[in-house]
Amino acid sequence: MLLHFTKMHGLGNDFMVVDLISQRARFKPEQVKQLADRHFGIGFDQLLLVEAPTEPDADFRYRIYNADGSEVENCGNGARCFARFVRDKKLTIKREIRVQTAGGPLLLHALDDQRVTVNMGAPRLQPSEIPFHANEKATTYPLIVDGQHYDIGAVSMGNPHAVLAVEAVDQAPVTALGPKIEHHPDFPQGVNVGFLEVISRTEGRLRVFERGSGETLACGTGACAAMVSGVLRNWFDTTVTLHLRGGTLEIEWAGPGHPVMMTGPAVRVFDGQILI
Numbered sequence: 515m516l517l518h519f520t521k522m523h524g525l526g527n528d529f530m531v532v533d534l535i536s537q538r539a540r541f542k543p544e545q546v547k548q549l550a551d552r553h554f555g556i557g558f559d560q561l562l563l564v565e566a567p568t569e570p571d572a573d574f575r576y577r578i579y580n581a582d583g584s585e586v587e588n589c590g591n592g593a594r595c596f597a598r599f600v601r602d603k604k605l606t607i608k609r610e611i612r613v614q615t616a617g618g619p620l621l622l623h624a625l626d627d628q629r630v631t632v633n634m635g636a637p638r639l640q641p642s643e644i645p646f647h648a649n650e651k652a653t654t655y656p657l658i659v660d661g662q663h664y665d666i667g668a669v670s671m672g673n674p675h676a677v678l679a680v681e682a683v684d685q686a687p688v689t690a691l692g693p694k695i696e697h698h699p700d701f702p703q704g705v706n707v708g709f710l711e712v713i714s715r716t717e718g719r720l721r722v723f724e725r726g727s728g729e730t731l732a733c734g735t736g737a738c739a740a741m742v743s744g745v746l747r748n749w750f751d752t753t754v755t756l757h758l759r760g761g762t763l764e765i766e767w768a769g770p771g772h773p774v775m776m777t778g779p780a781v782r783v784f785d786g787q788i789l790i
């Protein structure tokens with residue numbers, strides 16, 4: 515069949531977005547991997563599916579697959595692109611869009627300047643919710659990797675994140691350490707690994723080695739998790755500008771129990787068709 519899709523990105527974290535309301539398709543993990551390949555396929559960090567909701571108060575269902583074919587709970591940069599996509603494709607005229615994800619509900623606000631603010635929900639900090647093997651909730655946890663001790667933050671935004679503080683992101687061991695923490699046994703479902711450089715109480719730099727996709731130019735849930743960990747470690751105030759390799763996100767969080775609000779751009783690159 516001929517499948518219509520749209521290529522989009524949020525700060526260079528790029529996506530294949532597919533409307534499964536106006537068309538029908540099913541994707542096997544192996545097929546997602548092939549489509550994600552930047553030489554033999556379309557090339558993307560994540561595949562985003564737009565579906566009819568199965569929950570009463572949602573406008574859409576939003577499903578996410580990493581480049582390795584794994585289905586995951588949330589994608590923050592993708593959520594902003596989701597809002598742009600459903601409005602551009604006239605699937606809704608709403609500016610406030612409720613989507614259901616495997617990681618919980620998201621509320622998307624399409625702003626006048628083409629940016630989108632996402633209510634990402636409250637971070638989950640209990641080890642069992644991340645999930646992360648630890649006896650009790652803490653601000654930081656010890657993690658041993660190849661005999662080396664690291665202090666990490668551990669936060670779920672629906673998907674799991676480890677947050678390491680580094681002196682300078684440009685010299686951070688993202689490629690060497692990222693995959694080792696991604697598959698660390700203390701994270702039974704794997705983990706996204708953020709390398710955070712604190713510039714001030716209102717600004718930071720971040721690189722993320724993503725679970726199932728490797729280092730990306732930006733990670734929305736990773737930015738939220740890094741900001742939350744920074745607030746808990748008393749490094750950040752309640753509104754922070756985070757600079758990622760692909761650009762800047764504004765993150766707000768008033769503290770435990772409150773939702774994390776993320777604001778940033780969403781860009782359409784091209785529409786395409788592919789025989790699957």
Ligand SMILES: N[C@H](CCC[C@H](N)C(=O)O)C(=O)O
Nearest residue numbers: 589590591673725733734735
């Ligand atoms: N790799 C992530 C999913 C995509 C998250 C990222 N692209 C974002 O913008 O939040 C995971 O396995 O949980």
